Amino acid sequence: MRVFKNIHSAFLAAFTVIIVPVTAVFVWISFRFTEESILENSQKYVSQLVEQVNDKVDFYLDYMDNTSWMLLFHSDVGDYLSREFTDDTQKKEMAAGIADQFSNILSTRSDIYCIAAYGQNGRLVVNGGDEVINRNTNISERSWYKSALEANGETVITSSHVQNVIYDRYPWVVSVSRAVRVPGGEKPVGVLWIDLNYNAISDLCRSIDLGSRGYIFVLDQDGQIVYHPQQQLLHSGLKDERISDVMEMGSGHFLTDPDVKKAKLYTCSRSESTGWTVVGVVDATELFKNEENAKRMYLLTAILLSIAAVVVSLILSGYMTRPIRALKNSMREVEQGNFRVTGPILKDDSEIGKLGRSFSMMVDKIQILMEEQIKEQKLKRRSELKALQSQINPHFLYNTLDSIVWMAESGRDEEVVIMTSSLARLLRQSISNEAEFVTVEQEAQYVSSYLTIQKMRYRDQLSYEIEVDPSIRSKKMIKMILQPLVENALYHGIKYKEEPGTIRVRGFMQGDRMILEVEDDGIGMDEEQLAHIFDRKEPDERSNGVGVRNVQERIQLYYGKEYGLTYASEKGRGTTVRVNLPADCEGAGLKLQ
The missing domain is CATH 3.30.450.20 (PAS domain)
Structure with a gap:
């Protein structure tokens, strides 16, 4: 029934x-x-x-810890506290630069009372550099200073205390301090600390x-x-x-x-x-x-909830959950990378309606920002490529033309033809080809043209070999990678060698990676030079200004941080630079966007 x-x-x-x-x-x-x-x-x-x-306290202190680490990593604090200055002007300029960094942070954080660095040699930088220091305080004897030195680089957070470093100011603060070390140093050279206003806690x-x-x-x-x-x-x-x-x-x-x-x-x-x-x-x-009130509240709440649960649950549950389910599905689409979805659009001003409209507006803004970012990246890559194409060194071009004139006057017509043809190929690929990507074969031909010209200029002082595995010749790669490395090997390796030198260019597959190598038997580099190989350097007349740093940044921009250049060198024996690229260059990184 x-x-x-x-x-x-x-x-x-x-x-x-x-x-x-x-x-x-x-x-x-x-x-x-x-x-x-x-x-x-x-x-x-x-x-x-x-x-x-x-x-909140942990997050706040962790933020301040990261701030102190950032200051040590991105500023000259360690250098300033450890260097022996012979020029007082340079010392003041470095201190002013550090003070500017401190001041920039203080201008955005009212909860920070003081940022300072004190060296064991007595050097001190406080805030923006315009504070009057309390000469009666001995920072090196303060307990938090000693604790920071003994912490071996770990962060030391002190309890609330009165800070008297600045003259006529005695605020209650909490200090976040860290020992300052320099590469190769056995002991800390000083302490960097951030004093937080007591009110922040x-x-x-x-x-x-x-x-x-x-x-x-x-x-x-x-x-x-x-x-x-x-x-x-x-x-x-x-x-x-x-x-x-x-x-x-x-x-x-x-x-x-x-x-x-x-x-x-x-x-x-x-x-x-x-x-x-x-x-x-x-x-x-x-x-x-309010125990009795609580009991009465329990009873009243139970009655009301019983009635409301029976009536409201059946009437509103479906209506209320339908837009929420739709919003959830839209969010799942966004998680999977589809930013063209929209949230449930309700015309009322309920929380769900506002949430749906806000979600749709957020997705639209993200989509616009992503498109703008992609457009900016495209423009940036094109600008970099055009800059590289236009950076053929005038001295190289003048010297090559002078060599052609000299050989023509000497009746060496065959060599004139070879050098002129090589220069023409070099200029054609460097200036006329606007493609961002070339085949390995084209990149090798470009290097071959460049080395042919240099071989005729340096004659017996330079020899070269180019060996590229046939299996990778047709693979695509970003252009202007090998030539700067070959040029670097010539001008910084072979040129200063007393006896003849050789440059070898190789290309082959190694596992799931494509490897390109440029090897020279020039003067080589010591460990200190290797450590600074990717530092930014000013261009000079010997090279085209496209340093290894530029090559490294472009490779990692396209393919990711796991790819790029690795150097191996021995003083007096030569240098080898290895270019690590993905086997499928067209499917990796920015995917030729």
């Missing part, structure tokens, strides 16, 4: 059968275990708030509401007070805290009295990164002052 005429009635009956008994059990348990429930919920709630503060703690008697305080890894809303009372001995219990607890919670309603609830969260402990203190009497 059919009890229900339609599925709507069936759902209504099913919800009623489930909700009514569950509600009754809920009310009975709530009445029976109100105290435990309030305490447990309070513990969870306070734990979440305390962990939230802990996470206190504001994070005060933003959390734990009731009229509740509060949050912070301990460092040694149990010292970093922040407390009644810090003056603590220092004067008019108030004490359960610091030993907190340090023993680590993370968790405890009550100060067996009688729950007379106790204080301490909730602790210890950071794994800093060792600091954030403690939330709640007076339990505030938790239970």
Whole structure:
């Protein structure tokens, strides 16, 4: 026998059968275990708030740690604190440059009181360089300075303290300090530190509401007070805290009295990164002052929820979830790279309608930005290529033409024809060919034309070999890769060798990579020269200004950081540079866009 005429009635009956008994059990348990429930919920709630503060403090300190690392990595702090200056002007200029970097950060961060670097040689840079230094303070004797030197480059975060480096200023700060090292140095040359305004920590703690008697305080890894809303009372001995219990607890919670309603609830969260402990203190009497109200609220809520759940769930669930499911599907499309989808468009001002419209606007903006980025990358690559094509060194061209004139006057017609033909091929590919990609064969011919001209100029001092595996001759690669490397080998390797030298150009496959090598038996390089091989250098008249740095950047721009140049050299024996490219150059990197 059919009890229900339609599925709507069936759902209504099913919800009623489930909700009514569950509600009754809920009310009975709530009445029976109100105290435990309030305490447990309070513990969870306070734990979440305390962990939230802990996470914010960790994030904030980690940001400042990254800022200090960035300053060490991208500034001349180590060089300034360690270098022996013979020119006082150069010393002042370097200090001013460091101060400018400090000032730029200070101008955007009001929560930073001071950025400074102090060397063991007594050199000091503070903020923008215009601060008056307190001559009565000995920075090298400060505990945080010694701790930073002993930390072997690790970050040291001190508890709150009074900083007196700047004259007539004595603010409470938290210091993030790090030892400054220079390459090859056995000991630190000084310390870089960032002083955070005490309010930066206190504001994070005060933003959390734990009731009229509740509060949050912070301990460092040694149990010292970093922040407390009644810090003056603590220092004067008019108030004490359960610091030993907190340090023993680590993370968790405890009550100060067996009688729950007379106790204080301490909730602790210890950071794994800093060792600091954030403690939330709640007076339990505030938790239970509305116990009867809570019971009545449970009953009323249960009744209302029972009625609302039966009525609203059947009427609105489908209507409410339909646009959400549509939005979810749109987001999944975006995750897969399809930015041409749109969110569910609702004409009302509900949260889902606003979310759908915002999502559509966001996707449209991302699509526009991606298209602009692609367009900019295309223009950048074309500009770089045109710049490379136009960078045939005038001295090379003049010398080649002079050689042709000299050979013509000497009646060496065959050599004139060879050199003129090679120069013509060189100019044709360098100037006329606007394609971004060429075959390995074309790149090898370009190098061959260049070496033919140089061979005729240097005669017996230079010989060369070009060996390219036939299997890679037809593969595509970005142009103007080998010629700068060959030119570098000639002008910086072979030219300064007393006896004749040889340049060998090879191309072959190695696993899933295409390898091109340029080897010379010139004067070679020492380890220091190798370490700076990719540094930016000013062009000179001997080369075309297209250095190995340019070649490295273009390869990695197209194919990724895992590809590029690797150098091996030995002083007096020669140098080998290896070009690592993907086997499928057309399918890798930017894909010829």
